[in-house]
Amino acid sequence: MKKRFGLLLCTLTMSLLLVAQAHITIDNPATWTGEALRPYINQTVVFDVPMIICGNANGNYTVSPWRKFQPESHGYIGTADYNATVRVNNNCMFSISGISGYHRCGEKIIGLKAKVNSTSSLTMSGGSWSGNTRADLEAGIPDVGDYRLLVCGFNLENYYMTWGSMGADSYAEHQDQRAKISKALKKINADIYGLVELQQGNEAIAEIVSDLNKNLPGRNYKYFNDAASGTYQKVDFVYDANKVEPVTDRPAEDNTEVQNRHKMMCFREIATGEKFNYSINHFKAMNTGDEARRVNEAVAVVELYKSYSGSKSIKEKDVLFMGDLNCYAFTAPIKKFTDKGMIDLHRAFHADSSYSYMFSGLASYIDHALCNETMYRQVTGMAAYHINSDEDDKYNYQKSSDQTMFRCSDHDPVLVGLKLDSTLVYDPSPSINSEDVIEQGLHTLTIRNAYNENNPSYYAIFSIRGDRLELQPITSSFQEVQLPHTSGMYIFYIYFDGVVYQKKFFVP
Numbered sequence: 001m002k003k004r005f006g007l008l009l010c011t012l013t014m015s016l017l018l019v020a021q022a023h024i025t026i027d028n029p030a031t032w033t034g035e036a037l038r039p040y041i042n043q044t045v046v047f048d049v050p051m052i053i054c055g056n057a058n059g060n061y062t063v064s065p066w067r068k069f070q071p072e073s074h075g076y077i078g079t080a081d082y083n084a085t086v087r088v089n090n091n092c093m094f095s096i097s098g099i100s101g102y103h104r105c106g107e108k109i110i111g112l113k114a115k116v117n118s119t120s121s122l123t124m125s126g127g128s129w130s131g132n133t134r135a136d137l138e139a140g141i142p143d144v145g146d147y148r149l150l151v152c153g154f155n156l157e158n159y160y161m162t163w164g165s166m167g168a169d170s171y172a173e174h175q176d177q178r179a180k181i182s183k184a185l186k187k188i189n190a191d192i193y194g195l196v197e198l199q200q201g202n203e204a205i206a207e208i209v210s211d212l213n214k215n216l217p218g219r220n221y222k223y224f225n226d227a228a229s230g231t232y233q234k235v236d237f238v239y240d241a242n243k244v245e246p247v248t249d250r251p252a253e254d255n256t257e258v259q260n261r262h263k264m265m266c267f268r269e270i271a272t273g274e275k276f277n278y279s280i281n282h283f284k285a286m287n288t289g290d291e292a293r294r295v296n297e298a299v300a301v302v303e304l305y306k307s308y309s310g311s312k313s314i315k316e317k318d319v320l321f322m323g324d325l326n327c328y329a330f331t332a333p334i335k336k337f338t339d340k341g342m343i344d345l346h347r348a349f350h351a352d353s354s355y356s357y358m359f360s361g362l363a364s365y366i367d368h369a370l371c372n373e374t375m376y377r378q379v380t381g382m383a384a385y386h387i388n389s390d391e392d393d394k395y396n397y398q399k400s401s402d403q404t405m406f407r408c409s410d411h412d413p414v415l416v417g418l419k420l421d422s423t424l425v426y427d428p429s430p431s432i433n434s435e436d437v438i439e440q441g442l443h444t445l446t447i448r449n450a451y452n453e454n455n456p457s458y459y460a461i462f463s464i465r466g467d468r469l470e471l472q473p474i475t476s477s478f479q480e481v482q483l484p485h486t487s488g489m490y491i492f493y494i495y496f497d498g499v500v501y502q503k504k505f506f507v508p
Contacts, residue, residue: 021113023048026065027456030084034092034119034338039159042375044115044125050108051127054093055361056392061096061120062361063109067353068093070364074352081468098124105131105390134406137387141188145380147417149243149269153280153322155367155411156181157396158233160199161207166233167199168397177397178207180408184387186215187405191266193238194280196324196411200234200260202226209238218242224250226260234260235323244269245497246314252308256300257284257293264304266314274420275316276375277309281323283333286366294327298336308501318375318422325368325413329466337370338465338477345369345382345416347466351493353500355490356384356412363389367414376464376489377424380417388412445505447479450496457496464489483507 022040025048026032037045047065055062066087074083096114113126144150145211158167159181161174168174185193185208198204205223212221212343220241226234237251247266254262261282268275281301305319321342327333329344338344346354346365354362369382391407394400450457451474461470469484474494484490487507494501 025049030091032065032091034094037116037119040116041118042116044113046126047109047112047114050110050130051094051107051112053103053107053109056103056105056390056391058394059102061099061103062093063096063112064093067355068105068362069352069355070328070359072287072330073355073364074330076330079330082317092120093361094120094122096122096124102392103129104134104392105363105481106133106386108132109292118286120142121327125373132386132390134404137385137406138187141385141415142383143381144383144415144417145419147380147419148271149192149418149420150190151186151192151194151278151320151322151418152185152188152413153194153196153367153369153414153416154185154188154413155324155409156198157409157411158197158199159195159204159208161201161203162199173398176401176403177408178211179403180405181208182211182215183403183405184408184413187387188385188415189216191240191243192278194235194278194322195238196235196261196280196282198236199232200232205236205238212238224265226250232259233282233432235263235282237263237265237278237280239267241245242270242418248273250305251370254300254304254400257297258282262297262304264301264308265307266316269420271418274422276320276378276418277305277314277315277316279305279319279321279323280315281321281325283323283325283327286326291327291332294325294333295336298325298333302340302342317372318378319372320375320416320418321370322368322414322416324366326366328364328366329368332371334368343371343376343464344466345371345376345379346384347462348376348464348491348504349382349489349498349502351460351462351466351468352382355386356389356414357410358389364389365414367411367417369414373464373489374422378418380419382414382416384412384414386412445481445483445492445503447474447481447494450474450494450498451476451479455497457494460493460495462491462493464491478482501502 014122024045049065052067054064054068057304060293066458068354071082071085074085108130109127110130111127114122114124160167168177178213209221209223221238222241223238244267247268251263266277274507283297284290309316356365356367386410387406389412395407457474460470489506492503
């Protein structure tokens, strides 16, 4: 009898525990806050939405139902998009203990089970992990389409060959840095690299090229001897001479505000004879009062392009601007590019989800990729390779002997796929991740299979410049959406079941 009573009591206790584990559903991420958890303090809850790691510094984790972004990556100060990002950032962030092992920012906890310590503190006791792991990134670079040439812009975080000033403090520390950078560049396997924060002179870049040729047999990487000397930083190009050739002997250069940090070269693809201008840059650091100086740099870089591309030896309009511009998407320096018709590839391909850098727990991109419209027709894809920004800083080359490619820099490399074709005309029927989610009509798009009454989904329309024109919920399994009537290129996004689907379409 006692045994039966004990089993009954145990069953009853388990039932009460299950009842106590309330399920937390977040219907509207724009308005939900941690205050909703106040009734559950000292209780265990299960979140019905994925919780995302937003901070992992020194093993101190924070989670949120959404990624936190720098507001100026989403809108100009004072605009609705900027203010909405500020509100979302302020709504909820939880410190979380009980996490075992190492996890990167951007990893999701599915079905997080946790004790609510306060409206801003949780203790994890269950859940499964998904996405953005080191293993995921080791599996391959991001999808940037069916390219023929792969271009990479990459801030190497002070690749110096002298110790103690900037970069490594010793030869041993540099060898850790070298190993990490070499593995990252090998994994990327680009045809052209635009490298930032190189030590002047040729010793640093020569070492990088030597390692690339050793690690990637069949490649024939070369660099430009720019005769720069001293310890100040510079930018430079590394290119596979089997795939492309420089059209001029040396890159064109502008030294507005900073020295040796704005360079441009016209490359010719050997297989096709097609050309494009590649501009690699490193603008002044993001210090108070330097915005006007970065504006001057942006103006100068655009003027350099105009004079260089129109010269008799070049005569090529297509241009790709890349590099660490030390400013967010919606700031005055970037507006100097977009006002001249340049397209922000981060926003064109990824809208509000793009980032390459983390600062104070906020994701953003200051490593830019912009191009003119004729170049855009030849871009197969663009993505930041998140091997650095989502990592705990303790794995950098100055704080550990870790020699993986992860946290080889504080910036993510940015990749652009190109299929050069100066005769290219847009195909008006777009595709979206090989998924038949959107079907193009005359002046309507039909959204199919993207409605889930238990997990709200949305669609958004952006101009090719990155301006959001519309954001609406998807309310039926067969929903028609009116296209803009103004002629031009547009990007259409569906946010469904944790995945972003994208279509590019042209309105004649």
